[in-house]
Amino acid sequence: MRKLTVICFLTVLAAASLAAPPDGYQNPASDKIVDNDTYINPGNILMFVTNHGNFGRDLSDVFGNDYGTYYPFETVADIENGTLTSSVLYAAGLWIGGKVGGNVRVTTAEYDDEYVPGPMEGGSYQPDNPAFKVYKLYSDSLESNPNSDYLNWPVDQGAPIDELGKPAMLGNQMLWTVFNDADPNQHDNGAGETLPLGTEVQLTVWAFQSGGTREDVIYLKYKIYNRGQNSIQDCYFSLWTDPDLGGSNDDFVGCDTLNNLFFCYNATNNDPQYLSTPPAVGFKIICGPLVLATGQQAYFDGNIIPGFRNLGMTACAKYINGTDPDNFVESYNYMRGLNRDGTPYTYNGQELTYWHSGNPVTGTGDLDIDPSDRRVMGSMGPLNMAPGDSQYVFILMGVGQGSDRLSSVAELKYLLNIYGQIVTEPLAVMEMDTMFAYMANGVNPLMTSVFMGDFWGEYQITDVNLASLTLNGAIPLSDVSIVPSPIPEIAGDALVGEFEARLFVQGYVPLWDIEDHEFSVEGMFYDATPFTINSTVPMVGHISGDANGDKAVDILDAVYLVGFKFRGGPPPAVLGTGDPNADGEVNVLDIIYLVDFLYRGGPAPLHP
16 A cells, blocks of 8 residues: 555634833843844734844834734734734743753843854854844745845855755745854853853744635744754753733733643733734644654654654743743753742642643633733753754744634644644645534535645656545545645645535534544555555534534623523524533523533533
């Protein structure tokens, strides 16, 4: 049986109040030639990226604001004329911490960055050079229409190239830069102030203009090298963030340990900037650094490495404005998921390295309380880096915006899990819109698309018998053709076919909450050799208690049930959503059950 990769996409409808940085703030890399003017903006997010470790901030006042991550972005003119002032991220950057000779060293990138622009040479940093900047490529300005950055692509600095030696483009826009922590004079942040570790970091950032939900995500790829003479033990990599989601003082944070992601969401449906529909912002660690693992394999920048595995998120810590780390020991404690003083974080008597790993959507588990200005970081470690070692960290940033703060969290997780996948084996990835689950038995005959490619072995894309392709062994594909691949996971050309969404969704009802379901794509090559790809897809289902079908459980659902039972109002579209006590009937007991849950600390709605 032969293998191939299948990527499925269901194409369906579908001035922030910011807290000041802590006392002691200094301009990042203030004595270096810094590039603070470059941003990425092909989709619904505009975000600044610098050449000294920081991203998310407009440090050169390009648009007149200190913050620099705008959502929902449409045009630069909207920012310039003040139409768009809302931001989902104030500052972010990569922290590296470890032990050299038994002593902790930390390099931070927050308000005062301890990196300097450029690659290392001879085990140290290099003199200032205007070429140590952020390079920007566009998918429509490559070899046939090159811009200056394409023509001056810094291969000598380590910039990625393809097999022909040309800039290796990803997405519709791509940024690339390199920085290092080797200058001891730059280590003056109160959260660090140690000797350098001797690390060089190459950062690639890319995003898409696809017309769909992929426009709400940005990819960040870090390649980290130990260019110095130090053996770094118990090393951790942390993505530090200060979200300031709209208004800065009404934020909650959390993490999803099963899916390696952490996020920030609003405490109420009344944000100073986003009003009643605040989005959620978060990051998924797609691939963490490599550690030895006999009999396993890891992913490293497009290559499969046997005998290793990728670490996921091993810790997630938060702190509030005013409890920022005052020294490198406190920073290293946060990176390991500890309290600032090194004591363990506890929940229900358990010592954990993950803060607030509950589910805000269902209201269960360890949830954040007492909203304020938050910082949150996701960490990976420990590992060891000998001189000359390299590591790889692949992260996806996303913004989800639903009808309220909790549906925004659900949308964010959905986006990060859909787009945060690596093709290391034959794979099928399907994008499901929440409307499908809510209308599971009544979806209109909507046609959707499936992309196929990346054939392994001796077979080529032209060897596929197009008439043989089916989904789940029964749903036929129509209008199959070969097109230039719009999918980053598929190189070169791809097969694209259509199928009817209703036929697919109806095979999985009833659906409740978010569930992973298996599916398959089958076909044959022209020589009659069959192939099958098995995978899973997260599907969002009905929510118990959501009687009015607005994808949230609130007092409006109790009012809806009162109208249904006593005033001749319409029934719930799916009767089970109006039966939160799961006794098989929709009656006054369900109204009482909802009120108890919403206002008296009663149990959460149950599935039928």
